[in-house]
Amino acid sequence: MSPLRRRLLFGVPLALVSAGGAAMYTLLERMRTDQYDPRAFPSPLLGKPLPAFSLPGTGGLPGFANTDLTAPPRPVLVNWFSSWCAVCPQEAPQLAALARQGVPVWGIDYEDTPTALAEFLATNGTPYSRIGADKSGLTAINWGVYGVPETFLIDKTGIVRWHFAGALTDELVAERLQPLLEQYA
Amino acid sequence: MIPELGHFALALAVAIAGAQAVIGLFGPSLRDPRALAAAPLLAICQFAAAACAFGALVWAGVVSDFTVENIANFSSAEVPLFYRISGVWGNHDGSILLWCLILSLCGLAVAVAGGNLPATLRARVLGVLGLVSAGFLLFTLTVSNPFTRIWPPPQDGQGMNPILQDPGLAFHPPVLYIGYVGFSVAFAFAIAALLEGRVDAAFGRWVRPWALVSWCFLTSGIALGSWWSYYTLGWGGYWFWDPVENASLLPWLTGTALLHCAIVVEKREALKAWTVLFAIATFSLSLTGTFLVRSGILNSVHSFAASPDQGLFILALLGITIGGSLLLFAIRAPALTANGIYAPLSRESALVLNNVFLGASTAVVFTGTLYPPVLNLLTGIQLSVGAPFFNQTVIPLSVPIILTMGAGPLLAWKRASLAPVAQRLALAGAVALVLLAAMTAATNLVTALGLAGGTWVILSALTDLAMRAGLGRVSPAAALGRLVKLPRAQVGAALGHIGFGVTVLGIAGMTLASQSVVVLSPGQSTVVGGYSFKLDNITKAPGPNYTQHIATLSVDGLKLYPTRRFFSAQGIITSDAAIHTNGFVDLYTVFAGEPNGNAELRLSVHPLAPEIWLGGLIMALGGFFSLSDRRLRIGAPSRRAA
Structure with missing residues (x-):
């Protein structure tokens, strides 16, 4: 091996590590500016309008269709939940607080029965102004829902602006959701 | 007051480490004997200061001083004393301080035990260690200070995550950290050798015991973590290819490669650049592992909030x-x-192959992780x-590693011939091939490969020991006498290989595990993997800071008690798995839930599961046994004149 090639070869580890370091730096910067979240389950709907659907009402509340969300008077929070979901009751206080604040919270009851739903709402309260029943789970597939609970923010032009898989927490509402609610108000 | 003293000691440690770095790195070129003598003293002082800081934090934990934010956030008055101590390193800030303490412990070890090193080399090694120490201590002091106070203090702490209240947590991180951080010494030797421009046989001999100690601890730490997740967390598996698990596997792979190529430097003065590169890579990967856990870049169960x-x-x-x-x-x-120089068929070549495949495995795991x-x-x-x-990439790469590690130790240095080695290994090879054929027919190829590979490694290592002891050539009694007198490094190496083989057997056995999730009411029974599990009853009992529900199971006359614990302070429920082992099969039961007063149970039968950790234990013991070799005890030879 010629001396020059040997020198170049021994520089390879440094070059690789430098590239890796630059990549890590960029990722950290993106995390700092909220452009990258390693824990996020991104939704394919982000930045797009909702697919066509029409869900009947349940739990004594009216249902809704995608046409109700093409131009709502203010941003709507659509919350997927179910009575059999163990995590869903955890976010009941957060949803209730948002509803009190005047944010329209619409629920989609995923693969559930009306009796179980009634019991669930009696125990955990009803933050929802509408509840659609996705009995077959077909709408969930079209939305790309991972599991319940899952929450979507739809802006006044009907575009999905934010999405979270898992129970909402106070911190999450304060740091992520509130700024977006103000931005799209 | 004590936390302030700890805070001050931490700042002092930063200053001392900085001085150690400057004096250690620049002292040798000044040719001033005072500078050379100062480096070890500073390393000792740095350890003392770091130990004071750590001691102060432990004290705050023991007396439950909730004015310290760290203690208030991660402990509470009802946590037992043992976990108030271990909880100190169960969170981000405290664990970084432990990390720094161990790094300064490495400096102390070199300062105290490095008396036989040339003074300039020792000063440079300590200088490098001081530089790394200074950086991480400064990090602790500035952005991750565990001594931050809060006022007014809360009535009680927020409590400790119940999952962490286990002896496993007390030992897993410190042991793992000694492994990670211990490679800093090999790294410092490599940098010092590059600075001096000299890598020779003496370097190989100096660096190997340090690398070996770290490797033993890293092996134990990984095995302990894996055992902990299997035994305590009720996860039911032993390895999940979680990014942070991979972060501990990466330095293990390169550290293993380092151990092997340092032998070639010591015996044959070849593979020098490889050895230096592996020493740098191993510690770099340890650091990267730390970074990945702390930065939150990777989504992992182990992440600390940072x-x-x-x-x-x-x-x-x-x-x-x-x-x-x-x-x-x-x-x-x-x-x-x-x-x-060496021929293509020689011990050196076998070790090169080892390096290539371990390096390739590292690259694959690294790629998958990032x-x-x-x-x-x-x-x-x-x-x-x-x-x-990972399974599809690591399994094919481990096949050549397993093949080589069986034959490698029997090859001669410089130039080996195949025939005598093949003759000696005929028995081991034949047994492995028969097993491979039989098990492929009975189960599947991957399981059969694992079982045959593990057997091959174990038998060939035993053959190696038997040949060295002269079994067959001398009387069995004389062979036993010779076996006891064999250099401990050789026996340790064979033990290390046997341990790896045992682990491979365990991993292969686990592919045959059977599992079933059932809901049983008291008196009902079910059959899983040929064992009949019967639920006797469900009882309630109080614990120190939890209440527990215990399911009593009968399996072939044995009683198993899988338990659910309810921690009221945090509102968390944990499942304590109940495991019965006979050394070869684990009966693994988890009490998952109580729908309508019945017990939801996860019942598993894990063939050969205990061998996974037994193998890790044998590997670590082999390493420690090798360390007690007379050659290392009497110290390194003096360096040949240049």
């Missing part, structure tokens, strides 16, 4: 340490030339890389 600022600080530290050392490597290493964030960086797509990727 801010991107801390991530940037650590990235800068990594840049200086890793980038600086590789720059030095790029400049100095091309001048390192091998003295020993693929999700890097892909996101380049394309914005978010995905995760799971076990199928």
